[in-house]
Amino acid sequence: MFIQNIDKACANHQATRRRQFLSLFIASVFALIIYPSKAHAQIIHTLEVNVPFQFHVGNTELPPGKYSIRTLDMSDLSFMEITSADHSTSALFEVHETEASSAPAKSELIFNKYGNRYFLAKLFEEGNPSGNDVVESNDEKRLSQAAREAQIHVPIHRGA
Numbered sequence: 001m002f003i004q005n006i007d008k009a010c011a012n013h014q015a016t017r018r019r020q021f022l023s024l025f026i027a028s029v030f031a032l033i034i035y036p037s038k039a040h041a042q043i044i045h046t047l048e049v050n051v052p053f054q055f056h057v058g059n060t061e062l063p064p065g066k067y068s069i070r071t072l073d074m075s076d077l078s079f080m081e082i083t084s085a086d087h088s089t090s091a092l093f094e095v096h097e098t099e100a101s102s103a104p105a106k107s108e109l110i111f112n113k114y115g116n117r118y119f120l121a122k123l124f125e126e127g128n129p130s131g132n133d134v135v136e137s138n139d140e141k142r143l144s145q146a147a148r149e150a151q152i153h154v155p156i157h158r159g160a
Contacts, residue, residue: 046070047123049109049156055118057082058137060091069109069123069156080132082120093120098133100124107156112140114147121151 047069054063066085071077072092083090103126110122119140124131136144 045125047107047125047156049154051109051154053118055111055120056137056139057091057120057134058093059139060093062089062091080123094135095123095132096135098122098131100129100131103127103129109154109156111152111154112144113150113152114140114143117143118152119143123156 048066049069050066051062052064054061056062062082062084067082068085069080069082072079072081078094078096079092080095081090081092104124105126107126108124109120110124111118112121113119119137120134122131122133
C-alpha cells in the first residue's frame with residue numbers, strides 16, 4: 001500500500017511537470033511571436049557602397065570611394081565597421097535599431113549634411129523598414145545645433 005501511494009504520487013508529479021513544461025513552451029512561442037528578435041530588426045549582412053563625397057563616421061573622416069559595412073560579430077549588433085575596398089581606411093561606429101516610416105524600395109545609406117560636411121546617419125536594407133541609426137559624434141552634435149540639416153541618400157549593395 002505504501003509503494004502504491006508512492007507510485008501514485010510520482011505519476012501525479014510527472015503529469016504536473018508535463019503541464020508546467022507545456023505551459024512554459026506555449027508562453028515562449030507566444031513571446032517570440034509578439035516580440036521579434038533583435039537580429040531580425042537590424043542589418044546583419046555585409047553591405048557594399050560607393051560614396052561619392054568625403055564623409056564622417058563617428059569621429060573618423062573618410063574619403064570618397066567604395067566601402068564595405070558589416071556588423072561586428074561579438075557586439076550584440078550595436079557596433080559596425082566600415083572598411084574601404086583597398087582596406088587602407090576603416091572606422092568602428094555605434095548603432096541603434098531604428099524604423100523607417102515605410103520599407104525602402106532599395107538599400108541605402110542616409111547622410112546628414114551640415115554645410116559641406118556629411119555624416120553617416122542611417123542604414124537600411126531593401127524591403128525592410130528596420131535598420132540602423134548611427135550614434136551622433138560630438139562634432140555632429142555641435143554642427144547640428146549651429147547649421148541647418150539636409151539628408152542625402154546613397155544606394156548600397158548587399159555584399160558577400
